[in-house]
Amino acid sequence: MPDFGQFDFSLYTNMAHQFPYRLTVGCYWGKCTFCSYGNRYRDARAFQQIAPEVAAEHLVALAERLEMTDVAVTDENTGLRHLLRVTEAVRRHGASLTFRIRARLERELADPGFCERLRAAGCVQLSTGFETAHQDILDSLHKGQDAVHAERAVLNLTRAGIVTNLSFMDGFDHDDAVQGFRDTVEVIQRHPAEMGLDTMQLVVAEPGSYLWAERRRRDDDAYLVTNDGLAFAAGRVGGALLEDTATEEARQRLLRMTVEAVPDAERSVRPDLSPRAPDRSAAATAVAGPVARARPRFGVALDSVRARWFLADVAWPRMAAVPAGVERTPDGGLVAEEERARRWLAQMVDKRLLVLDTPEAESA
Secondary structure, X not given: OOOOOOOOHHHOOOOOOEEEEOOEEOOOOOOOOOOHHHHHHHHOOOOEEOOHHHHHHHHHHHHHHHOOOEEEEOOOOOOHHXXXXXXHHHHHOOOOOEEEEEOOXXXXXXXXXXXXXXXXXXXXXXXXXXXXXXXHHHHHOOOOOOHHHHHHHHHHHHHHOOEEEEEEEEOOOOOOXXXXXXXXXXXXXXXXXXXXXXXXEEOOEOOOOHHXXXXXXXXXXXXXXXXXXXXXXXXXOEEOOOOHHHHHHHHXXXXXXXXXXXXXXXXXXXXXXXXXXHHOOHHHHOOOOOOOEEEEOXXXXXXXXXXXXXXXXXXXXXXXXXXXXXEEOOOOOEEEOOHHHXXXXXXHHHOOOEEEOOHHHHHO
């Protein structure tokens, strides 16, 4: 068992406590074909929501009793107009609370004024399924979401000061699945300061969902897939919509998305990714051509495994094999004469595993 006695946790933990509260039971939309939860409540017509004034009284009393003002709304899908009615009732009681919610990218969010109104009412974080930027795929899932409006909604939310946690999908049983991936990456790359990855998942036919009854494969438990490697605790589990090869191709597209569609804020702290072309630093610009001499960056080890030399980043889980033509110097550096080997050195500098073998480059 690790001993944390030497650490002052007040310097590490988030001291902003929050309490959970449910405004609704079920999902008022319930039509997304991949969601067994929503489909179940829609078929049973079991959706419920608490009256705004009652919810406001509960929230104000809980905030006073717990001495907390941050609320995690644990609905499967919070109705935004309903949320506004509740938060406005809270304000009438003289309380000021903040709310973190899960909601759909409704058409109202394409209006900047509506997003600003949400933020003024205390909404500070919104988790939502963006899924894909391809309209035909959204329609095939009965998502009820306009791709253009959804893109605009995320920008409006972010600019209003509401943090957005976006979920993306692949693995669609649709002829345009690959194009849908490209469209989605293009949207994220177009707005690197506002849009970023939060959750990625393959579409699976969850038991009880509309997809479970409609899927092409009928061997029930014989071919269940998960989102292992993409989502916490494997995420959604269900019948595969596609054959083995197509399913794995979709998983690999999602993994590529983590490199091709990284927001600026994350890219700046990931040493495995180079800066974006328009924002390249002077040091990065200097390695646009081949490099003759370089050395491992601080925290990167140059070590051998069975006579093969590797660069190993001890801070990030990544390694790179040193190719033929790259020689080690007595002082721990690397040199190359051949063009191909020099290009490899330049790539490693760009990936921030190596630095140029000059005092000025190391200090940069």
